Amino acid sequence: MAKPTPLSGFPEWLPAQRIVEQQILRIIQDTFELHGFAGIETRAVEPMDQLLRKGETSKEVYVLNRLQATEEQDSSKDKQLGLHFDLTVPFARYVLENAGHLAFPFKRYQIQKVWRGERPQDGRFREFYQADIDVVDAGELPFHYEVELPLVMAEAFAKLRPLGVPEFKVLVNNRKVAEGFYRGLGLDDVEGVLRNIDKLDKIGPEKVAALLIDEVGASQQQAQLCLDLASISGSDETVIDRVRELAAANNVSHELLDTGLDELGALLRSASRRAPGTIEANLKIARGLDYYTGSVYESVLIGHEDLGSICSGGRYDTLASDGKNTYPGVGLSIGVSRLVSRLLSKNIVTSSRSVPTAVLVAVMDEEHREDAQAIAAQLRARGISTDVAPVAAKFGKQIKFADRRGIPFVWFPAGVNQNGEQITHQVKDIRTGEQVEADPTVWTPQEQDLIPAVRAAE
Amino acid sequence: MAKPTPLSGFPEWLPAQRIVEQQILRIIQDTFELHGFAGIETRAVEPMDQLLRKGETSKEVYVLNRLQATEEQDSSKDKQLGLHFDLTVPFARYVLENAGHLAFPFKRYQIQKVWRGERPQDGRFREFYQADIDVVDAGELPFHYEVELPLVMAEAFAKLRPLGVPEFKVLVNNRKVAEGFYRGLGLDDVEGVLRNIDKLDKIGPEKVAALLIDEVGASQQQAQLCLDLASISGSDETVIDRVRELAAANNVSHELLDTGLDELGALLRSASRRAPGTIEANLKIARGLDYYTGSVYESVLIGHEDLGSICSGGRYDTLASDGKNTYPGVGLSIGVSRLVSRLLSKNIVTSSRSVPTAVLVAVMDEEHREDAQAIAAQLRARGISTDVAPVAAKFGKQIKFADRRGIPFVWFPAGVNQNGEQITHQVKDIRTGEQVEADPTVWTPQEQDLIPAVRAAE
Numbered sequence: 001m002a003k004p005t006p007l008s009g010f011p012e013w014l015p016a017q018r019i020v021e022q023q024i025l026r027i028i029q030d031t032f033e034l035h036g037f038a039g040i041e042t043r044a045v046e047p048m049d050q051l052l053r054k055g056e057t058s059k060e061v062y063v064l065n066r067l068q069a070t071e072e073q074d075s076s077k078d079k080q081l082g083l084h085f086d087l088t089v090p091f092a093r094y095v096l097e098n099a100g101h102l103a104f105p106f107k108r109y110q111i112q113k114v115w116r117g118e119r120p121q122d123g124r125f126r127e128f129y130q131a132d133i134d135v136v137d138a139g140e141l142p143f144h145y146e147v148e149l150p151l152v153m154a155e156a157f158a159k160l161r162p163l164g165v166p167e168f169k170v171l172v173n174n175r176k177v178a179e180g181f182y183r184g185l186g187l188d189d190v191e192g193v194l195r196n197i198d199k200l201d202k203i204g205p206e207k208v209a210a211l212l213i214d215e216v217g218a219s220q221q222q223a224q225l226c227l228d229l230a231s232i233s234g235s236d237e238t239v240i241d242r243v244r245e246l247a248a249a250n251n252v253s254h255e256l257l258d259t260g261l262d263e264l265g266a267l268l269r270s271a272s273r274r275a276p277g278t279i280e281a282n283l284k285i286a287r288g289l290d291y292y293t294g295s296v297y298e299s300v301l302i303g304h305e306d307l308g309s310i311c312s313g314g315r316y317d318t319l320a321s322d323g324k325n326t327y328p329g330v331g332l333s334i335g336v337s338r339l340v341s342r343l344l345s346k347n348i349v350t351s352s353r354s355v356p357t358a359v360l361v362a363v364m365d366e367e368h369r370e371d372a373q374a375i376a377a378q379l380r381a382r383g384i385s386t387d388v389a390p391v392a393a394k395f396g397k398q399i400k401f402a403d404r405r406g407i408p409f410v411w412f413p414a415g416v417n418q419n420g421e422q423i424t425h426q427v428k429d430i431r432t433g434e435q436v437e438a439d440p441t442v443w444t445p446q447e448q449d450l451i452p453a454v455r456a457a458e
Numbered sequence: 459m460a461k462p463t464p465l466s467g468f469p470e471w472l473p474a475q476r477i478v479e480q481q482i483l484r485i486i487q488d489t490f491e492l493h494g495f496a497g498i499e500t501r502a503v504e505p506m507d508q509l510l511r512k513g514e515t516s517k518e519v520y521v522l523n524r525l526q527a528t529e530e531q532d533s534s535k536d537k538q539l540g541l542h543f544d545l546t547v548p549f550a551r552y553v554l555e556n557a558g559h560l561a562f563p564f565k566r567y568q569i570q571k572v573w574r575g576e577r578p579q580d581g582r583f584r585e586f587y588q589a590d591i592d593v594v595d596a597g598e599l600p601f602h603y604e605v606e607l608p609l610v611m612a613e614a615f616a617k618l619r620p621l622g623v624p625e626f627k628v629l630v631n632n633r634k635v636a637e638g639f640y641r642g643l644g645l646d647d648v649e650g651v652l653r654n655i656d657k658l659d660k661i662g663p664e665k666v667a668a669l670l671i672d673e674v675g676a677s678q679q680q681a682q683l684c685l686d687l688a689s690i691s692g693s694d695e696t697v698i699d700r701v702r703e704l705a706a707a708n709n710v711s712h713e714l715l716d717t718g719l720d721e722l723g724a725l726l727r728s729a730s731r732r733a734p735g736t737i738e739a740n741l742k743i744a745r746g747l748d749y750y751t752g753s754v755y756e757s758v759l760i761g762h763e764d765l766g767s768i769c770s771g772g773r774y775d776t777l778a779s780d781g782k783n784t785y786p787g788v789g790l791s792i793g794v795s796r797l798v799s800r801l802l803s804k805n806i807v808t809s810s811r812s813v814p815t816a817v818l819v820a821v822m823d824e825e826h827r828e829d830a831q832a833i834a835a836q837l838r839a840r841g842i843s844t845d846v847a848p849v850a851a852k853f854g855k856q857i858k859f860a861d862r863r864g865i866p867f868v869w870f871p872a873g874v875n876q877n878g879e880q881i882t883h884q885v886k887d888i889r890t891g892e893q894v895e896a897d898p899t900v901w902t903p904q905e906q907d908l909i910p911a912v913r914a915a916e
Binding site for chain 2: 002012015018037043047062064067081082083096097101117127137273369370384385391401405
């Protein structure tokens with residue numbers, strides 16, 4: 001067959017790149033588990049009627065058909081399956097399906113691929129990894145989780161910094177603040193206002209004001225006040241004071257506004273004590289999805305603002321409902337592929353190896369292959385990733401085999417070497433050229449050499 | 459919405475079950491990495507023309523269509539995409555696509571879900587995990603990898619034994635032995651013989667003999683000798699002697715038979731030294747796929763032979779070819795979901811927890827929530843998975859929260875406790891009831907309590 005070509009929108013990584021992705025995924029997962037989130041996986045498919053709820057038809061869903069299925073089998077609409085386009089819809093379904101077997105509040109993480117048939121472009125894929133955390137409760141969900149969850153994400157990104165991942169900041173707003181402010185101002189089409197405020201970065205304040213006047217029926221002054229609110233940002237509580245001043249100066253008051261400001265203030269206070277500088281209020285954050293009801297989160301990678309938000313989410317009073325019970329939740333989702341793709345394509349982060357291997361055991365001649373394998377087994381028993389040379393080539397060629405893959409150590413087994421000399425076990429650090437005698441039952445590399453070093457590219 | 463029901467063939471696990479699956483996947487992955495296999499992932503989709511190569515049309519492929527795509531966009535056959543039904547076809551494509559960037563021999567592992575639209579039944583799913591290892595080389599692939607790879611799988615399963623996974627055995631045969639024997643016997647329709655020998659377990663020797671006579675044109679005696687060969691099995695080299703004797707006694711000789719017996723003998727010799735009792739020759743192993751050209755592997759879980767092979771594979775001289783270069787390979791694939799589903803459905807293996815959490819920090823009252831969070835942060839900094847109670851309920855209720863999830867320790871922060879007494883930091887092992895003073899900056903649970911215990915159910 002001819003050489004295949006990549007499929008646009010379906011990223012795949014070379015082995016060294018995959019090591020970068022794996023270490024990032026592992027750090028994210030470990031952070032989630034450290035905070036007590038239970039890992040679940042849901043199937044890749046959902047019934048189409050599930051996927052098309054909540055006005056999500058704008059997402060391009062991939063619909064499945066079995067190649068050999070008869071027309072009759074696949075025609076009934078309710079059985080038609082599609083690939084999930086996020087991890088929230090499947091999670092809501094999972095909660096309802098298993099509610100009787102789950103302990104609430106239920107903290108879960110989910111790291112899986114999702115699919116969207118959208119036109120691929122920079123940072124937008126048709127297949128990509130998401131890493132989600134959500135807390136869902138039955139009936140009531142305590143507010144403090146709205147503080148906890150963005151801090152968990154901030155912690156995960158802080159742990160990615162040593163790998164060369166740029167600085168990360170969570171931007172937070174509160175739907176109640178926005179809604180209370182608009183209603184207090186006399187604008188009851190809250191969704192209409194939010195939808196237009198959401199366009200601020202794209203079209204600028206003047207055009208947003210015009211839209212608020214034309215589409216939402218705002219007066220010139222109401223539109224200006226919406227823009228004034230959206231212009232407020234900062235990481236300390238003075239943000240709350242500024243909103244209160246703006247409202248007071250214009251006789252805007254509403255119960256929701258007060259509740260929202262209390263919540264936003266509590267979040268900023270707690271965040272500034274526990275993780276200073278990682279969370280910032282930004283009153284223009286709107287988030288398109290209409291089911292958010294409290295805190296809403298976006299985030300930026302400093303220096304890569306053009307990527308858009310790589311970690312977003314919010315609080316929703318109704319993640320799921322089966323008529324009897326309602327399940328409120330709060331959650332955030334990292335766009336892992338978008339992040340990894342940027343780190344790799346801009347050569348920001350690299351791996352020192354294309355394999356997990358720390359040691360290559362050289363093979364003197366094919367008759368002594370089992371000696372080499374015995375040494376490898378001894379090293380592996382201590383958790384050292386070890387490979388054995390594929391053929392008993394000249395040692396120079398075997399060293400080259402290691403070098404090509406970034407394997408730092410080559411082990412020369414005791415015996416008669418290729419120059420006819422009797423040698424003891426020796427191990428060579430091929431980065432420095434240093435070669436020392438070593439005992440396969442005790443020798444261990446330094447911890448930082450056990451796994452590939454993933455770090456900022458130089 | 460109404461309570462959703464599971465989709466047949468798409469297994470999903472509850473949190474405690476998922477912990478079992480996660481630990482099994484982690485052990486498998488760690489074993490692969492310890493042996494120097496590089497982890498790659500391929501996209502879930504392949505062009506349909508790739509998926510339908512190699513006479514694999516018997517597999518029920520899921521074809522994708524975009525919901526909002528126009529007829530015109532999706533009609534051209536060559537661009538149609540389907541979900542991969544194994545990890546071998548995508549790997550072959552990956553090797554060809556990236557050959558210029560890969561170092562050969564290339565050892566890779568791949569742990570991903572695959573999809574088949576077949577009718578679901580016990581142990582057969584429409585979505586399931588496979589865990590594959592393959593070594594692929596450019597041009598020539600040394601034989602010793604045919605010894606290495608089944609031993610890696612045996613090692614992975616040996617490491618699963620402490621979790622309660624039943625004993626595992628690899629059954630091996632060599633295509634050259636079978637082909638050489640049949641040809642030496644005068645039967646040139648090798649595929650025809652293999653296809654019928656493959657039915658031995660299902661229909662028994664008499665019916666297989668009848669089919670060999672009717673379909674392949676064997677004589678009564680030839681058919682009997684094929685059955686005699688298939689009846690030979692054992693884990694030591696006497697197996698080789700028995701085949702040689704059978705051949706000699708019936709004047710059967712062929713170069714391929716000799717080569718195959720040498721290889722099979724070398725494999726058994728090496729395996730019996732390095733992992734005694736884990737590999738057994740079984741001359742009836744045929745494997746349906748016609749691209750195998752050397753060693754072929756199946757495996758059994760002792761006591762669960764009805765499950766069929768949960769780890770299979772073989773050697774193929776042409777994994778991929780682009781006309782210029784040919785890439786021979788050898789690989790095995792574990793049917794992880796089939797394994798995990800059996801372990802869970804028969805209650806063979808369980809997890810002690812439904813969460814990763816080792817410690818729950820109790821909350822005295824909501825005003826002291828941040829104290830609890832500070833303690834949690836101290837524990838997490840030492841790698842201890844820690845949660846904080848969701849509400850400042852009575853301590854009895856908070857202990858119950860931990861107990862329901864299998865969390866072994868509850869931490870009571872220093873301060874005035876709920877009975878009005880001044881206490882120091884204390885930690886309670888709720889399994890034993892033992893409660894001791896503890897310092898959040900140094901206290902660490904025993905290693906076996908750090909993560910959920912996955913073990914044989916009692």
